Amino acid sequence: MDQRTARFTDRMGSLLEAEGFPPIAGRLFGLxxxxxxxxxxxxxxxxxxxxxxxxxxxxxxLAAHAAIERTGRPGDRRDYYRVTPDLFTxxxxxxxxxWQSFAEAVHEGxxxxxxxxxxxxxxxxxxxxxxxxxxxEIGKALRRWRAPRKNACHPTRRxxx
Amino acid sequence: MDQRTARFTDRMGSLLEAEGFPPIAGRLFGLxxxxxxxxxxxxxxxxxxxxxxxxxxxxxxLAAHAAIERTGRPGDRRDYYRVTPDLFTxxxxxxxxxWQSFAEAVHEGxxxxxxxxxxxxxxxxxxxxxxxxxxxEIGKALRRWRAPRKNACHPTRRxxx
DNA sequence: CTCAACGTTCACCTCGTACTGAACGTATTC
DNA sequence: GAATACGTTCAGTACGAGGTGAACGTTGAG
Numbered sequence: 001m002d003q004r005t006a007r008f009t010d011r012m013g014s015l016l017e018a019e020g021f022p023p024i025a026g027r028l029f030g031l032x033x034x035x036x037x038x039x040x041x042x043x044x045x046x047x048x049x050x051x052x053x054x055x056x057x058x059x060x061x062l063a064a065h066a067a068i069e070r071t072g073r074p075g076d077r078r079d080y081y082r083v084t085p086d087l088f089t090x091x092x093x094x095x096x097x098x099w100q101s102f103a104e105a106v107h108e109g110x111x112x113x114x115x116x117x118x119x120x121x122x123x124x125x126x127x128x129x130x131x132x133x134x135x136x137e138i139g140k141a142l143r144r145w146r147a148p149r150k151n152a153c154h155p156t157r158r159x160x161x
Numbered sequence: 162m163d164q165r166t167a168r169f170t171d172r173m174g175s176l177l178e179a180e181g182f183p184p185i186a187g188r189l190f191g192l193x194x195x196x197x198x199x200x201x202x203x204x205x206x207x208x209x210x211x212x213x214x215x216x217x218x219x220x221x222x223l224a225a226h227a228a229i230e231r232t233g234r235p236g237d238r239r240d241y242y243r244v245t246p247d248l249f250t251x252x253x254x255x256x257x258x259x260w261q262s263f264a265e266a267v268h269e270g271x272x273x274x275x276x277x278x279x280x281x282x283x284x285x286x287x288x289x290x291x292x293x294x295x296x297x298e299i300g301k302a303l304r305r306w307r308a309p310r311k312n313a314c315h316p317t318r319r320x321x322x
Numbered sequence: 323c324t325c326a327a328c329g330t331t332c333a334c335c336t337c338g339t340a341c342t343g344a345a346c347g348t349a350t351t352c
Numbered sequence: 353g354a355a356t357a358c359g360t361t362c363a364g365t366a367c368g369a370g371g372t373g374a375a376c377g378t379t380g381a382g
Contacts, residue, residue, distance in 0.1 A: 004274055008270040008273075011269075015259075015262055033281075034274070036281045051343070052359080053359095053362095054342075077349070079358085105176060108169075113165055116197075117197035126249075130306065138299060138302070141298035142295075145295070183370060183371090184371095185370080203328090214330080214371075214372065215372075218331095218370090218371090238328060238379065325382085326380090327380085328378080329377095332375080332376090333375100334372085335371090336371085337370085337371100338370100339366105341365085343364095344362090344363095346359105346360080347359090347361095352355080
């Protein structure tokens with residue numbers, strides 16, 4: 001892996017790490033962003049200079065979060081990984097889900113807690129409303145974004161290798 | 162602190178922790194969400210059963226992220242903290258900034274890397290576009306949200322205590 | 323000036339997390 | 353069946369982050 005690529009994967013690693021992923025998961029993701037065809041575990045381990053065990057663990061972690069996906073090849077027993085085609089949509093969905101958790105926590109608090117102050121009650125109500133509004137708006141924006149460019153993002157294409 | 166309140170602050174703690182904050186910062190935030198007037202460090206430390214040092218550190222961390230803010234009281238040398246009035250807007254702004262970092266990383270990669278595959282080039286371009294589009298849309302939605310309810314969220318009010 | 327009440331900083335410790343190499347289970351190929 | 357090539361799991365380890373208590377600097381009151 002050349003130096004510029006390493007810079008890119010490292011940077012992606014930091015960003016994903018800030019989102020709560022292990023460092024290697026981030027670098028793995030960054031690397032796959034630059035590969036046009038799916039990669040095997042050994043290939044990834046070699047490129048990132050980490051153990052195959054780490055790649056296995058982190059790849060399954062990323063797959064669980066739908067950031068990458070596992071594929072196979074006919075006549076090949078190995079696992080291959082690539083970024084998911086509708087990556088952006090999935091990441092957004094994940095973000096919305098997190099916000100949903102926030103809104104639920106606030107809602108639950110409003111319901112179960114005896115809130116004395118009307119100010120606090122208003123603040124929580126507003127907070128919850130804001131999340132509801134924003135998730136709805138983002139959902140709409142997301143549909144508008146996808147609509148005109150269905151499948152235009154990552155044309156499925158036979159591998160070149 | 163009663164049990165239901167503890168449940169709420171703990172839950173907020175977990176959620177904030179998932180966003181990259183220390184556990185205590187999250188609980189601190191959750192607690193302040195429920196207080197209608199600003200709290201002193203000792204008050205917070207007592208309520209959360211943690212050291213004053215931790216409260217000090219985490220309060221300044223949250224303040225640096227504009228989730229809470231520090232206030233004073235005339236004739237009182239102590240520091241008081243409360244949630245920021247325009248909390249939701251600020252949190253959104255922070256999220257947009259993170260996405261901006263992502264978009265920049267991708268942009269930088271597109272610029273500096275020699276990308277062989279047209280598929281990869283298209284993917285990165287689309288990825289970057291998607292972030293730009295979404296941040297713009299969220300910005301618009303945010304302005305629409307704030308517009309009709311300026312200052313309606315947290316009416317400034319003399320403290321009751 | 324002295325003393326007390328603050329907030330902050332620092333060294334220490336603890337605990338969880340991430341990574342590794344080796345062992346393991348499994349499936350495919352001679 | 354034996355051997356090989358996979359992916360996964362597991363014990364061990366190193367490292368970093370978070371929290372604490374004590375020391376520190378500062379400010380204000382008596």
